[in-house]
Amino acid sequence: MSRIVGIDLGTTNSLVAYVDDKTGLPRVIPDRDGQVLLPSIVSFTPEGVLVGAAAKRRLVRRPESTVYSVKRLMGRGYDDVKDELGYLPFKVQPADGIVKIQIGDRDVTPPEVSAIVLKSLKERAEAHFGEPIEKAVVTVPAYFNDSQRQATKDAGRIAGLDVVRIVNEPTAASLAYGLQRIKEGLIAVYDLGGGTFDISILRVKDGILEVLATNGNTHLGGDDFDRAIVLALLADIRTKHGADLGRDLEAMQELRLAAEAAKIRLSADERTALTIPFDGFTYHRAITRAEVEALIGRLVESTLAPCRMALADAGLAAADIDEVVLVGGSTRVPLVRRRVQELFGKTPHSQLNPDEVVALGAAVQAQILAGGITDMLLLDVTPLSLGIETLGGIVSVLIPRNTTIPTSAREMFTTSVDGQHVVDMHVVQGERELAKDCRSLARFELSGIDPMPAGMPKIEVVFLIDANGILSVTATELRSGKAAAIEVKPTYGLSEADVERMVEDSFTNAEADVEARLLIETRNEADTVITHVERALAQGRRLVGDDEHAAIVAALTALKDARNTTDRDRIREATTATNQTTEHLAELMMDAALKGALASRRADEIMEK
């Protein structure tokens, strides 16, 4: 069997891993520069498409054409996401059940954006192995519904990858831990990532990892923490500087990145300082861990109810859990750790890097599928109940949530009118009693029923959820024994024809010349430095002497000249030179900002007294 890699397609970062044949242990694959995490960011430029760190550098300067956190839009309709669109700088529009992102005069769907990220990881793996990689196990949040899973599979196809298995992130993590011979017993995996939250309860015994229950929220993560901090900073800036930056896309991105960075520093430190140069003023303030905890407290709290529900569904109490495992970058936040520890009454495990453990687990599952591991088996569950709409809009549950997959259910259908030759079904997913409150998955039309009196036809419909958690439906007319024709109209998602077209597009368009792409990246880096130096010169002129100022201006002019050539080495050298020339100025500005921050804090303290 050909090689299968494991991919964690994350909200914030993505990565690819494999199991080393010699050691039998999973390993992550770094890029050329030794970086393991690929930021899940895609930037569209007139010259081509950038992904990862190169795209991340354009977040601030090209906010409307740089797409991030696209995982939150996967498999979703416009109504699902319209409340948070105000926070996204790129334009998102409804399009026939799904959403599309508008970049200039071009439309892209979330699976296409994810496909660009997947393709970059595919190329990384191919460079590592020196052979084509065509198969992958891709992880999704356990609480992803059918449409979101399908969208992830579509993304793989568009990227030229056969997604041989969709694995739930918390269970993938438990596979990675399982390989390190975690104790047998009952395990809770608490997975809080950039945009999604999952809790899974597992029983581990004799190499079998059986998921007992899972719960979560596919719209809760580190992004929401950052947003809470940004809103507080916006209010503070309004008070201190009288500036309303809420509509300034570039400023909002600066704020978001600064908030994220401060949040990360506060996982280690009790307090930190923010310094953000804006047009016309520099904003600085000190912020403490306690302040941030007050801002995100409610969000952390909201992860506990799903934990209790999962425990109840597994028929367990928190005290029954033997081990708690933390997964996802947001579990580095001390408040999250404290709350989880309080709930389960034990210190959680986090020996494996929470950013990498999901990809490592995906690699383990890939190795199982490839036949390389035979003593481990993952038995996962479907996170949401599956049902059909019946008379009065009531849902009749066919497959309850937390049923081990693969699983199937049979249901008999008949006609209500003489001679009726078509029967409709509406399949939904969710825990509510009314179909309108659940997630609509698809409408199925059974046709070609032979004309008979009402109630005579007996059509047996089989609903099958495979090991990926994805539904398929087949129907048989029992009297004739012939398969009934089914037409599926997915409520959310791409049609087969759409996906086919996108697969073709990705081959014709995205095969951009590597050299051209590298040139764009180098130029972007130069542009970022030019912008920063110009801003620094405007605000910090008085901090340096005339000679130093002249040297900086000279370096800047040389860089601007170089930037417009196509000589990549020359641009890179000029960028490095300018960076070195301005190092001293940068230090001076940082000192001044810190002093400013301290001075204003003293003033606050005096006022309080």
Next chain:
Amino acid sequence: MDHFEVFGLPRRLGIDTAELQRKFYELSRRGHPDFHQAAPPERQAEILEASARLNAAYRALRDPLARIEYLVRLEEGRDTREGATVKPKAPPELLEEMFEIQEALQEAKSAGQSVGLDAGAKRTLSAQRDRLRARYEQEEARLRGPLSQAWDAAGPADRAGALTAFKEALAVRAYLRTVIDDIDEALGESEEGHVSHRRH
């Protein structure tokens, strides 16, 4: 193949759940699709179907009450869907009390959510609910215990009677569940809103 046959078990309710779990893991190891990725497509489809059948069988048999519900469906030839097997029926000895509770619940509903129940009504309802919960647990214990044993001991001639006893007990249990949920809701204590009704 019915769920008992999947595990090679006779149609009896006395099942050692630890042994059932061992067997489930063993059969999963042998037949899970993960271990048969290289098989031809037709074979893979069979494996997938067999695996789905095994998982459904384990789910139906591992819990003593789900096991009884399944047995009733199976004996009646309705091997289709999980869920309601019987029409809820009030326990005969509690008919009068049920009438009062339903009346109180109606009143609470018409008084409107905004007003809420007064403290006295709350106390009465919650005391009644606790009594019903005890009765509910008693019914489940009867199903798991003496009724299940009666089925396992019954000869072919006694089976119909044992089945009727199951159905009556299940009907009472379903009724009690609904009333308890309604009271919880009226008291504002239902966990996560609508979900409790749907627990399996």
